[in-house]
Structure formats: C-alpha cells, structure tokens
Amino acid sequence: MTLQQKFDQIVQQNDWWQAGQRVVVAVSTGVDSMVLLDLLHHLATKSPEVIVAYVDHQLRDQSRQETAFIKDYCQIHQLTLAMTTWPKAQHPGGGIETAARKFRYRFFGQVLDKWHATVLLTAHHGDDLAETMLMKLVRGGQLASLVGIADCRSIANGKLVRPLLDMSKQEIRGYAADQHLTWFEDATNRDLGIERNRIRHQVLPELKRENPHVLRHFREYSQQLTDYLDATDELVGAAVDHAATxxxxxxxxxxxxxxxxxxxxxxxxxxxxxxxxxxxxxxxxxxxxxxxxxxxxxxxxxxxxxxxxxxxxxxxxxxxxxxxxxxxxxxIPAEKTQQFMVILDRWYSLQAGGRFGLFHKRPDGRYKVTAMRLTAEQLPAMVRPWHHGDRIALKNGGHQKVHRVLIDAKVPNDRRERVSVLVAATGDVLAVLGIKSRPMINPDAPQLYLVESNQSFLERKGIDNG
The missing domain is CATH 3.30.465.60 (Uridine Diphospho-n-acetylenolpyruvylglucosamine Reductase; domain 3)
Structure with a gap:
C-alpha cells in the first residue's frame, strides 16, 4: 500500500470533513506539512477546499526564502494563502518555543474564523506521537497526558485533526523524495540542547532498533488509553451528576x-x-x-x-x-479567615502579625525554624483560632494547655483572640503560632520545617520551642 492509499483510507474511515468542505492546513514548509498538502491535493475522495495558514516566525535566516516559496507554491496550486509575521520585537528573551506556538495557534484560530472553517489540520506524525509520550513519561504528570497527541480534538472554534499519526517520519521522507517535493529543513531540529531533539535523535532510534514496530505500539497504547479515559470520564461524570446539587x-x-x-x-x-x-x-x-x-x-x-x-x-x-x-x-486571603488549610511551600500572613509556612526545604535567612516529620495522616495541617481546652505536647512528654502558654508568654487579653494554632489533620496542636511550637518526630515521615517570621503581636517577645 502506498502512502497516498494509506492516507485515502484513513480519511475515508474518519468523519473529519466532507468533500468540498473548507479546511485550514497549518504549513511550515517543512517536509511533514508539504507532504500533507500533497496528499490532500491527490486525495481520491472527500477532497476538501484547502486554506494554507503560514507563519513567518522570523527565527531563521532562510525565513524570507521560505515565505517566498510558500507564496509561489500556493499560486501554482491555486490555493488560498493566509499568512502573518511574528515580529522580532515581540520575541521573548526566554521560552521562545512556547511563545511561538501560542502566537501560531492564535493566528490559526483567526484564520478559521475569517474563512468560516471549523477544521484545522496539522502534520504531526507517528514519530511526533512517540516523542511526546516519552517526554510526558519522563516529566511526570497526569495519566491523561500520556495519550500524547490525539488524532482529533475539539478547539475553541472547531476541531484540530492530525491525519498523519499512523505514518512514520521515514515514510513521509520517502514519499517526499519519490514525489520530488521541495521543503525546507529547520536547523534547530538538530540542536541537542532541546529536550525533544534529544528524544528524537538519541532515545527513539534505540527503541526502533530494539523493535522496528515500536511506533505502532506507541500509537496502539495511545488509542487504548484514550478509550479507557473516555470510558472512565463517562462513568465518573455519572457519579458526579449523582453527587451534585x-x-x-x-x-x-x-x-x-x-x-x-x-x-x-x-x-x-x-x-x-x-x-x-x-x-x-x-x-x-x-x-x-x-x-x-x-x-x-x-x-x-x-x-x-x-x-x-x-x-x-x-x-x-x-x-x-x-x-x-x-x-x-x-x-479575602485564606489566612485572614477563621480557618484554612496549609499548602506546603508557601508563606501565610496572620491577623496577629508576622508570617509562617510549612516547607520541604529550610529557607535561607533569619527565621524561627522547627523541624517536623509529619505523616500522610497528619497532613494537611490546618490553622484555626485557639480554643479553650487545646493542649500542646512538650519535649518532656507532658502537655500544656494553650491558655497557659498564652499566660506564660504574657499575651495581653485583648490580643489573645487573634492567636492561631497550627493543627495536624489528626487534631494534634503542632504550634501556637508566634509563641510556641513542638518538634514532631516520626522517623518514617518526610522532613518538613515550620518557619515563622516577624511575629509582631507579642511586642518583641520571642518564640519558644517547648
């Protein structure tokens, strides 16, 4: 089966667009998008009306040549060209790839609206899918991210379709050579300082040598995971509707x-x-x-x-x-309410003055620090006003009423109502914030640090470790 026959079959099997329907094709002048254009041009059935969407990112010296080429190509093939330029003055100092992608897709959305189209095609292929899945696996995150690249998904003004996911880069290059297509290479695709390029040139080739069918397996796993997540969403959605008010x-x-x-x-x-x-x-x-x-x-x-x-x-x-x-x-900031949950690794201010936080790492600077090892059952910690009857554990194994802690610290009566305690999820008082804290020693629990700073309501009184 030729690549054109394979493409025709994929389009025929999917209800992405109808014959004569207007579609927008994202084109970069790279081999992938030029092959996609050619495949669409020779499509046996469901041939659409193609709008070419092209962005001159002004990131390469050859961008003028690429722009001139795509203009000539569209004129020769009688295709409508929608193009824009991303001025160098708008390029950020860092995160250029992310910024370029945002600019590009914002423009694609504008083209869809202008031409009253609802289908955007991109030339992502099987190698792109495998690279994306490997990157997501290495970075970590939610299970849904391991789908990698979906062949069709909804976007704000229509749907994004990637009809080449069942094709490899090798197949695409072979087709381009056989059809004597012209395309441009992006030199940055060889830069091993970019994560995707390291996956592309160092990791994926080893996997292909291990198993020549690895791209097909990535595709199958992606489809299976998509089916599983869709079914899960349907079941979970029903449970949510049942629980919702x-x-x-x-x-x-x-x-x-x-x-x-x-x-x-x-x-x-x-x-x-x-x-x-x-x-x-x-x-x-x-x-x-x-x-x-x-x-x-x-x-x-x-x-x-x-x-x-x-x-x-x-x-x-x-x-x-x-x-x-x-x-x-x-x-109303959470820390100004009567009661709130403590998120790790962030500072909180208190009505009584000063600030505190529970951190995985001990911050630099002059702070009062209490080492705590808190188990999963003890988290999340909460902050609430102190209550009569609250007791805090002491180093000697005994306990002291929080009311007595306030008396011993000479906290004025009119300020005691502003005092808060840090409480474990189990209900144990971990600290009278700004006054007294207790070390927690659970050998198997991760190390955390209660850090307190500038607790002003005691008028220069120190914080005690009981």
Whole structure:
C-alpha cells in the first residue's frame, strides 16, 4: 500500500470533513506539512477546499526564502494563502518555543474564523506521537497526558485533526523524495540542547532498533488509553451528576460529601474530573490533589478552604464541597479567615502579625525554624483560632494547655483572640503560632520545617520551642 492509499483510507474511515468542505492546513514548509498538502491535493475522495495558514516566525535566516516559496507554491496550486509575521520585537528573551506556538495557534484560530472553517489540520506524525509520550513519561504528570497527541480534538472554534499519526517520519521522507517535493529543513531540529531533539535523535532510534514496530505500539497504547479515559470520564461524570446539587452560579459546582466515594482512588477520580473537565481549572499539582483528598476525607474537619490555581477555590462546609472556577466572593486571603488549610511551600500572613509556612526545604535567612516529620495522616495541617481546652505536647512528654502558654508568654487579653494554632489533620496542636511550637518526630515521615517570621503581636517577645 502506498502512502497516498494509506492516507485515502484513513480519511475515508474518519468523519473529519466532507468533500468540498473548507479546511485550514497549518504549513511550515517543512517536509511533514508539504507532504500533507500533497496528499490532500491527490486525495481520491472527500477532497476538501484547502486554506494554507503560514507563519513567518522570523527565527531563521532562510525565513524570507521560505515565505517566498510558500507564496509561489500556493499560486501554482491555486490555493488560498493566509499568512502573518511574528515580529522580532515581540520575541521573548526566554521560552521562545512556547511563545511561538501560542502566537501560531492564535493566528490559526483567526484564520478559521475569517474563512468560516471549523477544521484545522496539522502534520504531526507517528514519530511526533512517540516523542511526546516519552517526554510526558519522563516529566511526570497526569495519566491523561500520556495519550500524547490525539488524532482529533475539539478547539475553541472547531476541531484540530492530525491525519498523519499512523505514518512514520521515514515514510513521509520517502514519499517526499519519490514525489520530488521541495521543503525546507529547520536547523534547530538538530540542536541537542532541546529536550525533544534529544528524544528524537538519541532515545527513539534505540527503541526502533530494539523493535522496528515500536511506533505502532506507541500509537496502539495511545488509542487504548484514550478509550479507557473516555470510558472512565463517562462513568465518573455519572457519579458526579449523582453527587451534585443544583447551583444558581455557573462558576461553581456543589457536591454532597455523603455521595462521594470514601476510597482515595475513587475520590481522586471524582475531584480531578470536576476540577479539570467541569470547571476547567488546570495546573493542579499531584501534591495539591493529595492534600485536597485529605481535606475531604477528614471527618474531624467540617469547614475548610483550599485555594486552586488561576483563582479557583475549594470550600468544604458542613456536608457540602464547593468547587469554584474563580472565587468571585469578596476577596479575602485564606489566612485572614477563621480557618484554612496549609499548602506546603508557601508563606501565610496572620491577623496577629508576622508570617509562617510549612516547607520541604529550610529557607535561607533569619527565621524561627522547627523541624517536623509529619505523616500522610497528619497532613494537611490546618490553622484555626485557639480554643479553650487545646493542649500542646512538650519535649518532656507532658502537655500544656494553650491558655497557659498564652499566660506564660504574657499575651495581653485583648490580643489573645487573634492567636492561631497550627493543627495536624489528626487534631494534634503542632504550634501556637508566634509563641510556641513542638518538634514532631516520626522517623518514617518526610522532613518538613515550620518557619515563622516577624511575629509582631507579642511586642518583641520571642518564640519558644517547648
């Protein structure tokens, strides 16, 4: 089977577009996109109307030559060309690849809108898929990222289709040579200072030597994982709908806690689905997910708040779990509320004055530091106002009432109501913030550091380690 026949078969089997439908093709003048254009030109059935979208990034000396070439190509083949230039003045000092991609796809979206098209085609192929999956595996992250590159996905103004994923770079180059196509090479593709290039030139060739069918296996794994995730989303979505309570606010979702799974695995799936798929909140780290699970499962904690990226927030309140896309209530920092959960590796300010944080690494500088080894059951830690009856453990094995700690520290009566305690998820008082803290020694637990700074409400009184 020739590459053209293979391409025709793939297009015929998928309902990506209809014959004569207008599609936008992202073209760079590299071999991949020039082959895609040629395959579309010779398509036996479902031949679309092609709009070529091209960006002159002004990143290479040959960009003028490439621009002149694509203009001539489109004129010869009677193709509509939509092009733009990314001025050098707009190039950032760092992260050039990410910035270029954002500029490029923003332009593609504009072309789709201008030409009333709903399909964008790119020339990603099987090697690109394998490289992406390997990069995601090395970097770590969520399971869904291991899909790598989907052959079709929704975008804001239509769908993004990658019809060459079942083809290898070798097949594409072979076709280009056989058809005497013209294309341009990007010299930066040989730069081993770029992660993808190291995977492409050093890692993937070894895997191909180990098994010549490795690209097919990557593709099959990607498709299997996609099917699994789609099925999981369907089941989890039904569970979410069952647990959800109607809300008049489209920016929030309210779940009944008693309708949520009590297992960590099930709860993780539900929360991840709601946060990412329903609310569109991304960049939630693995550590934050674990802390959120602990917050939900901690029955001794009826109320708590946890911030999410991009202005999102999770609020636990007496049997309800509220996930907000953006906290549109009056902005009140978490540390100014009566009670909040402590996210590791960040500073918090306190009403009583000063600041504190729980850190994996001991910060540089002059701070009061208490070493703590806290188990998973003790996290997340919480901050709340102190209560009569609270007791803090001492080094000698005894305990002292927090009320007595305040008396001994000579905290004025009118300031005692502003004092907060740091409490483990198990309910143990870890510190009377700004006054007294206790070392926690759990040999098998990771090392954390309670760091306190500028606790001003005691008027130059020091912090005691009991």
């Amino acid at each position: 109607k809300s008049s606010d489209q920016n929030e979702m309210v779940l009944n806690l008693n309708q949520l799974p009590t297992s960590r695995q099930g709860l993780s799936l539900i929360l991840a689905f709601v946060i990412e798929k329903r609310m569109g909140i991304v960049d939630v780290t693995h550590g934050a997910r674990q802390q959120l699970n602990n917050l939900v499962l901690n029955s001794a904690l009826p109320q708590a708040t946890m911030p999410l990226p991009h202005g999102g927030v999770v609020i636990k309140s007496y049997g309800k779990l509220i996930i907000r896309k953006k906290d549109h209530q009056p902005v």
